[in-house]
Amino acid sequence: MSMRSHTAGQVDLAVLDQEVTLVGWVNRRRDHGGVIFVDLRDRDGMVQIVFDPDDLDVFAKAESLRSEFVIRVRGKVRRRPAGTENPNIVSGQIEVLGLGLEILNRSEPLPFQLDDERVSEEHRLRYRYLDLRRPEMLARLKLRHQVTRALREHLDNAGFMDVETPVLTRATPEGARDYLVPSRTHPGEFFALPQSPQIFKQLLMVAGIERYYQIVKCFRDEDLRADRQPEFTQLDIETSFLDEEEVMALIEDMMRHLFAQTIELALPNPLPRLTWAEAMRRFGSDKPDLRIPLELVDVGDLLVAVDFKVFSGPANDPRGRIAALRVPNGNSLPRSAIDDYTKFVSIYGAKGLAYIKVNDAAAGREGLQSPILKFLTDDAIDGIMTRTGAQTGDVVFFGADKAKIVNESLGALRVRIGQDMGLVEQGFRALWVTEFPMFEYDEKEGRYYALHHPFTAPNLDDLHLLETDPEAVRSRAYDFVLNGFELGGGSVRIHDQTMQKRVFELLGISAEQASEKFGFLLDALKFGAPPMAGLAFGVDRIVMLMSGATSIREVIAFPKTQSAACLLTNAPGEVDEAQLRELSIRVRKPVVEKAE
Known part of the structure; x- marks a missing residue:
């Protein structure tokens, strides 16, 4: 004989006035003025059980329930009182009047509350079997x-x-x-x-x-x-x-x-x-996120003759690249943000992050703001503004180095800025x-x-x-x-x-x-x-x-940490000497140098 007649996800108005038998975990118990409410949770969903004091034995058991007890309930499906419906769950229009209750197993207090979003990942992985009870998991x-x-x-x-x-x-x-x-x-x-x-x-x-x-x-x-x-x-x-x-x-x-x-x-x-070459040219990445409407533009040919080695070096290097990244309305970025982006691109080997702020696009050189302007000719500036399509209120960032470094650094910066400035479109873009x-x-x-x-x-x-x-x-x-x-x-x-x-x-x-x-x-x-x-x-x-x-x-049901360890089983672990001898292996402990 089956332990249940329905799952929590099957109890709705279709079984109104019928008797059902449910099994699962106590998600929550509430005592409201002599009536006990229990939210019973199973793999399919949640259903509210109501116990009233008419049956003293059943009510006494209900009073003893605590979170995560495993229970079996027999009861009758009825409508919830007007105004107490819950539209967020399948069973939100009904409740089950508890007529019988069996405690299948008790639970000790949990090491963390399942609805506590502040629990560390380390704690969640240590008790992964509990973490997996959470609805989102x-x-x-x-x-x-x-x-x-x-x-x-x-x-x-x-x-x-x-x-x-x-x-x-x-x-x-x-x-x-x-x-x-x-x-x-x-x-x-x-x-x-x-x-x-x-x-x-x-x-x-x-x-x-x-x-x-x-x-x-x-x-x-x-x-x-x-x-x-x-x-x-x-x-x-x-x-x-x-x-x-x-x-x-x-x-x-x-x-x-x-x-x-x-x-x-x-x-x-x-x-x-996209061909690989086009993806790298436009996005600096062979896995571009097309939800971000920012693209790289080559400007190296405009800077071949400038008296600024940071630019002229890569511009004249067959393996070099100079690319510009125009950020619409980026002029509002404070200097602290630009400093943060400069540190960010250094992770990818970039030696710096040149930029031009466009205060007034119609004013030419006088409408621009940047430490590098003094090194650039008017023709180079005009060419950069035209090619990037820079407008008043924009900022243009530059990457100048070996092509690999420019692609990696500006490609990553493109994504970072897109996220920081809320430019990432919703949905999915595949290619x-x-x-x-x-x-x-x-x-x-x-x-x-x-x-x-x-x-x-x-x-x-x-x-x-x-x-x-x-x-x-x-x-x-x-x-x-x-x-x-x-x-x-x-x-x-x-x-x-x-x-x-x-x-x-x-x-x-x-x-x-x-x-x-x-x-x-x-x-x-x-x-x-x-x-x-x-x-x-x-x-x-x-x-x-x-x-x-x-x-x-x-x-992943049971993943490893970033150090490739399983906190649940404490793997990897040592094995005994006899097992190592069987495998013809001798373990040499790492040498730890003592501080002088």
Whole structure:
């Protein structure tokens, strides 16, 4: 026999005058002049129970109730008295007259009140099973379930197969640090937890699966941020015999289905696209937030001949950039705010933040205010004003340095100012960013790195540049961006063994290293590997943005802290010596230097 007849979310006017049996937690108990009100909470919602003193035994039990007691109630549904309705809940027009009460379990006083918004995140994570009782946390987990269900539904209908890939795999030389797992049966050797199923999904294409997906855990031992966790969830996708246009069209359909099914939002059809070069030029970022109506403008050509090395240096440097960021009505910013923005861009390597305040655009030089005006010619000033479209009341900020520093600093400043000045539009703005560079060059190490990963295929029009100008080679990569977050990224893969070896060589991965780390993939490419393309989406990020949370920790049931620790289970922890001996491991404690 079931313990309940209805959930709290099912009790409304449709069951008026009926007897129901409910189970759940005491969210709140109130004693009003001899009548006890109990708000009973379960996964589906909340319902008000009323106990009157007509039945002394039931009333006595009701008096003993405290917050978070687990109870079972039998009662009759009736209308609430006029003026006491609650329009915010499904059961707001009714209440249940308690006829029977059973205490299934008692609760000690909680370490924090569930409705207290001041509770620290550390405390919430320590008692996460209590934190998850809060309605907003439960709503996020429900949304996460709806997201994964909608994704599976769409991909199943599109002919994809859900295939699991190994969790114990081999360490790879690229990407973030691996989490290592010692092998007892192979002393001194280690498995690695997968940073992604990349190689395995390519092998599935070689095997003839054609359309694969998996909602899968991935692991990266990297420094954490609000949108990073040591273990996170990806929607992993791979296809055969589709090019990038077909893959992006398929994914657009999937994302439109997802947003329509979960939050009833219609994404544009088709989604806008920007090449990587245009995104960097206009927004300083390869994941631009299109909700912010501010853009960067190149002005370096106007400053080539100025007698001001801060500008003339980058203007004459092939790797340099000078960009301007016009902020409408920014003239009202106090000097303290500009000083704060100067400190902010220094985080990204900028040595300063030049600016021009426009007091009167029609007055030319005399209508402007800035310490740098004395270094600029009238032609340069006129050119900057015209190109940026600066008007009276605006301020124009400048970034001048290596292009990478200018892009990162002004790109971040654009977002910061947009948030500070309330310029961020409501809603969701999605786009594709395409034609990423294949490689990026590290001047300190004197070597190339793959901008995405070493299995990304080069643009067919740029193959002739692989030997002569690798930095100019575009890849067949594409990222799905939403509100300034990269939600998903992928590419057409290299399916030719010769091309794969060529790319490894450019990345400084020797034949021996390639054979040791990726030999099984290179071998597989010998045996009729099909053209393949795919991508992976961050499920945690999708749910974070949809729910309005500010961190992916808020949409993961049991997350880690920013130091990659679990406060609930006190993981990681030490293990005993016998277990270490079995694994042929000896732990060397870190040496702590004593202060003199």
